[in-house]
Amino acid sequence: MGGFILHVYGKLRATLTSDELRHFVRVGSVDMPVISEEEIEDRSKGDGLSKGIALLQLAWFVTQLVARHVQDLPITFL
DSSP states (O other): OOOEEEEETTEEEEEEOHHHHHHHHHHTSSOOOOOOHHHHHHTOOOOHHHHHHHHHHHHHHHHHHHHHHHTTOOOOOO
């Protein structure tokens, strides 16, 4: 799910969590990366169509839950 990758002498060492990155920046082991909003938007994995489909699925799911509750039917948790 992304994150920051720590390279030591050009070799991949680990993927850092935000807490680990903050620690390394505080102790001076690494420089704080500069990331622009454009870079973040460029790497966004969801376009409008996929987000729209996900929203429709969520609406259908909520509609089903409400309908089952109104009809006093059981709702199972997966």
